[in-house]
Amino acid sequence: MPLALNPLDATSLLTxxxxxxxxxxxxxxxxxxxxxxxxxxxxxxxxxxxCATQSAGMxxxxxxxxxxxxxxxxxxxxxxxxxxxxxxxxxxxxxxxxRLHAGAARAEEMxxxxxxxKAIVLARFVPxxxxxxxxxxxxxxxxxxxxxxxxxAGGLVWTVGLVLAGYGLGSAVPNVDRYLxxxxxxxxxxxxxxxxxxxxxxxxxxxTTPTPQKRIP
Numbered sequence: 351m352p353l354a355l356n357p358l359d360a361t362s363l364l365t366x367x368x369x370x371x372x373x374x375x376x377x378x379x380x381x382x383x384x385x386x387x388x389x390x391x392x393x394x395x396x397x398x399x400x401c402a403t404q405s406a407g408m409x410x411x412x413x414x415x416x417x418x419x420x421x422x423x424x425x426x427x428x429x430x431x432x433x434x435x436x437x438x439x440x441x442x443x444x445x446x447x448x449r450l451h452a453g454a455a456r457a458e459e460m461x462x463x464x465x466x467x468k469a470i471v472l473a474r475f476v477p478x479x480x481x482x483x484x485x486x487x488x489x490x491x492x493x494x495x496x497x498x499x500x501x502x503a504g505g506l507v508w509t510v511g512l513v514l515a516g517y518g519l520g521s522a523v524p525n526v527d528r529y530l531x532x533x534x535x536x537x538x539x540x541x542x543x544x545x546x547x548x549x550x551x552x553x554x555x556x557x558t559t560p561t562p563q564k565r566i567p
Contacts, residue, residue, distance in 0.1 A: 360389050360396040369414045372397050373422040376509070379481055381426030381433075383441070386450055386481040394419055394509055398516025412517055419509035423474075427484045427501040434488025441485055453478035457486050466492050471504035 356362040363371045375393055378385030397419070401412040434441055442454050457479050460469040466487070473483040487497050 357388065360393040363389075363393060364397055364400060364410070365408055368408070369397075369410060369418045372415055373418040376419055376422030377426035377429070379426065380423050380484060380505075381429035383430075383445060383450060383481060383485065386447070386453065386478050390480070391477065391512060394512035395516040398513035398518075399520040400516075401513075402517045402520030412513075415513055416510060419513055420506060423505040423509050424502055427505060428498065430481075430484030431488040431492075431494070431497055431501070434485030435491070435494075436488070437485075439489050442482070442489065449478055450482060453482040454486055457483035458490075461487070461490065461492075466496050467500045470497065470500040471507070474501075474504040474508040 355366040357375075363375060367374065372393065375385070375388050376390060379388040379390045397410055397415045398412070400408060400410045401415055403409070442450070445451070456476075457469075457473060460473060460479070460483070463469070464472065470483065470487065470492075473479045484501065
């Protein structure tokens with residue numbers, strides 16, 4: 351393994367660890383609170399890109415990347431849920447990281463506003479929130495069956511969607527790896543669209559709800 355491994359850089363992770371890196375990063379980001387800083391979105395997109403084009407002297411296998419991504423995201427989320435169920439809120443209270451506390455507050459707000467299913471799916475597309483929501487769901491005693499069904503659905507849409515997006519672009523555009531950094535930025539922004547649309551819908555709903563008129567005695 352090269353000594354220059356940079357855990358914040360998707361290309362460095364993939365060139366150093368290959369397909370195994372996809373599994374490790376997604377498991378850590380979705381299952382362990384210490385993995386909140388890892389680049390899940392950009393890693394998935396870059397891995398798909400490297401399945402279609404050769405960059406940095408390597409080319410990945412699309413079937414292996416899809417399996418590793420899905421396994422890491424689904425097993426990680428389930429592990430996070432079990433940790434939260436067993437350790438309770440103390441698991442989140444012990445951390446002093448401000449980003450994690452902000453993510454926990456946002457995750458709890460999403461669970462309350464959208465319900466279990468929609469919140470669990472949407473959280474997959476929001477950095478930090480997708481790390482915190484899984485143990486938080488265990489803390490709040492979201493039913494295990496409900497959590498498993500929706501985290502599986504959200505995890506598959508997130509992982510398969512981003513990997514295939516990278517693969518499709520790499521197959522269609524020659525030398526697309528030269529524009530990797532701006533492309534990754536666009537993908538990360540696009541991954542936030544589902545949550546943005548839901549927030550906009552909720553805001554419009556709250557503004558159009560008529561306020562009850564007071565009766566004059």
